[in-house]
Amino acid sequence: LATIVVAVDGPSGSGKSSVSRAVAQRLGLRYLDTGAMYRAVTWWMLHNQVDVHDAAAVAAAADKPELVSGTDPAGPTITVDGIDVAGPIRGAEVTGAVSAVSAVPEIRTRLVALQRAAIGAGGIVVEGRDIGTVVAPDAALKVYLTASEAARAARRNAESDDPAASVTATQADLARRDALDSGRATAPLSMPADGVLVDTTEMDRDQVVEHLLALVGTRA
Numbered sequence: 001l002a003t004i005v006v007a008v009d010g011p012s013g014s015g016k017s018s019v020s021r022a023v024a025q026r027l028g029l030r031y032l033d034t035g036a037m038y039r040a041v042t043w044w045m046l047h048n049q050v051d052v053h054d055a056a057a058v059a060a061a062a063d064k065p066e067l068v069s070g071t072d073p074a075g076p077t078i079t080v081d082g083i084d085v086a087g088p089i090r091g092a093e094v095t096g097a098v099s100a101v102s103a104v105p106e107i108r109t110r111l112v113a114l115q116r117a118a119i120g121a122g123g124i125v126v127e128g129r130d131i132g133t134v135v136a137p138d139a140a141l142k143v144y145l146t147a148s149e150a151a152r153a154a155r156r157n158a159e160s161d162d163p164a165a166s167v168t169a170t171q172a173d174l175a176r177r178d179a180l181d182s183g184r185a186t187a188p189l190s191m192p193a194d195g196v197l198v199d200t201t202e203m204d205r206d207q208v209v210e211h212l213l214a215l216v217g218t219r220a
């Protein structure tokens with residue numbers, strides 16, 4: 001297991017983060033949340049008044065944010081230019097802008113390089129949209145985690161600190177991001193040819209974790 005790479009891809013709200021963290025913890029592996037990296041770069045663009053819908057402006061600034069991702073699954077961290085952005089990257093402003101920023105090829109080139117450096121010799125669970133297809137195509141196990149849109153929206157709402165958030169609005173936002181993430185030209189969200197599809201619509205979190213641990217057992 002010391003050098004295994006487990007890739008976990010899938011749409012928004014499929015439970016990738018909590019499941020990937022739990023699997024990493026159970027196996028003593030590191031954990032990398034690549035969505036947090038796209039979110040942190042998006043936060044930086046907003047914070048520095050870069051128009052996130054101006055792809056050329058975003059591309060020109062792609063190398064500027066200094067990102068550091070901590071890979072301890074018990075407490076993953078993310079800083080940009082030394083600022084802890086773990087809180088603000090989950091806010092509505094970043095969530096609304098991240099798909100536009102992550103569609104810019106220069107941003108992806110930069111973050112994929114950082115992600116490969118973080119993966120290093122392996123021993124890590126990596127979650128995102130293009131891990132099995134682009135970032136780590138040689139990963140020993142590639143999981144594609146999904147669930148019905150309604151189930152994903154309900155889970156997102158249950159996790160949210162905003163008690164007034166409506167499931168309908170959450171579902172609309174998920175559908176919007178899925179369409180952007182699946183439809184973009186560079187590294188769109190898609191199931192890797194050799195990926196294992198796991199539909200979690202009818203599963204609870206612990207069942208998904210146990211299922212993934214069993215899959216790792218078949219590959220390690």
Ligand code: C5P
Nearest residue numbers: 034035036038098099102128129130177
């Ligand atoms: O996983 P999370 O919802 O935090 O990801 C936020 C956004 O980052 C996604 O909607 C997608 O636009 C982008 N992303 C990506 N490639 C990844 C991970 C995330 O484009 N590997």
